[in-house]
Amino acid sequence: MSYQDQITSPTLLINEQITRANIKRMADKAARNGKKLVPHWKTAQSHEIGNWAKEYGIKEVTASSIKLAEYLCGQGWDNIHIAFPFNPLEIPRLNYLSANHSLSVQLVNAATTQKLANELTHEVGFFIEIDAGYGRTGVHISDFGTMEEIIRIAAATDKLKFKGFYLHPGHTYYTPDKAEIYEQSRQALRMLKTKYQSEFPNLVTRIGDTPGCAVTEDFGDIDELGPGNFVFFDLMQAELGSCTKEDISVCLAVPVVDISLERKEILVHGGGVHLAKDVLVDANGNKNFGEVVLLNEAGWTIPTDRSYVKSISQEHGLIKASDSLMASVKVGDLLGILPVHSCMTADCMGEYLSLDGEKIDHCEGAFLK
Known part of the structure; x- marks a missing residue:
């Protein structure tokens, strides 16, 4: 039929052949540049498409909500990162999921960090989200006070493990000079890595947006790439020149x-x-x-x-x-x-x-x- x-x-409708080609192209780019690809699964939100991604060496994934993270649990991912400023009302749900799965969250303020430090029952990783010009969310790149307060609160508990810095340069969607935005982003993350790496030698930096990741070839010393829309692409991405x-x-x-x-x-x-x-x-x-x-x-x-x-x-x-x-x-x-x-x-x-x-x-x- x-x-x-x-x-x-x-x-x-989904064309599996084109979807696989899109995933492979980004996985190959990450490998060619020595970067880890941790795709944002807010686009596909699928177990089956996740299985396709694993065939191209992808082992970790990013979720846009704790609901999506829960859906992805039990699917063999090494870690699921929730890339949204964590909502402290969902700590009980996070405790339930982290009992049997490796999860990490995104932190942007001391208040949520303190709630997690007080109420977590299992170890959870965290990235500090950085705002280097997009203006939507994140700790401003110059706000070392907030960054260090988050790190200090986390250090007082064995339940929060600092993983590094996450930056989403979403203004690549609105600005033609994506190379300039990426250079600014690289410099911002390089500065943070230099500042904190002696204290946290395993610290990583992650950047995630499809327009930038699709057209950029030199990612400098950024460790991980986290685009999402590249799995399917769309007319907006075509207009931006991503595909x-x-x-x-x-x-x-x-x-x-x-x-x-x-x-x-x-x-x-x-x-x-x-x-x-x-x-x-x-x-x-x-x-x-x-x-x-x-x-x-x-x-x-x-x-x-x-x-x-x-x-x-x-x-x-x-x-x-x-x-x-x-x-x-x-x-x-x-x-x-x-x-x-x-x-x-x-x-x-x-x-x-x-x-x-x-x-x-x-x-x-x-x-x-």
Whole structure:
């Protein structure tokens, strides 16, 4: 049975071959540079895709929440790092998981560090997250007082083990000069390593963002790479130059429910609850919520004439169609939509369908069942 015969409503397709190629490419880059690849699993959120990653020598993984960390426990990872400023209300859950699994957390203030020192029942590693210009979260690169207070509190207990410094230069998503941002990030982490390595000889530095990791070749003395979106890529990454559209390995299959010949528009069942509402805006102000691909037995092809989702509501998607698409599509057909932000689309959908017709797990789908 064709995978298309199984689809009656919006369904997230995954091309295993392209996904594996993306993972292998980043794993090869890390190995070529002598770095450890610890991918952020907020994009894939899957046991099965994790098994693919292990085939390319990946042994540790990063989670975006304790819920995802719990989902990944028991899957053979050497360590699961929760890369979000730790929420002290979740210490009981952390105690439960750390009884049988190697976990590490991200710390950005003394208050949470003290709560962990007081209440942890098992050893947990920690990174101090550093803000070197992004401005979202983390201890500012010049705030040695906070860094040293975190380290001092942790040193008073045998339950917190200092692993190093974590930096997410997320402004690579918004700034064309990614090389300059990475140079600033390298310098910041080098300074911290020089300052603290005599006291902590096993200290490591980790940097994680897909645009930078995808285009950078010289990572200097950074020890570990932690990108996430590279597993699938998406239209945003293609626009940033991290990949080509041919590297995008997921697409949303959507049923065509109406066609307007007058307006050259196609209405599909596939809206904000499926794609999320991330959007790209072109030079003319046109909004793009996803681009049309043509489904076939081998996956999908990218048409020469671009058609795109011009607007979405909860369940509806409205496609601005090219002449060639208008000439070939009919009500009841399936179209594919390349997502603007694959992490959010996967999170919305909660599972994948392979091109072999097999369902592949996702954390969100598992917790809904």
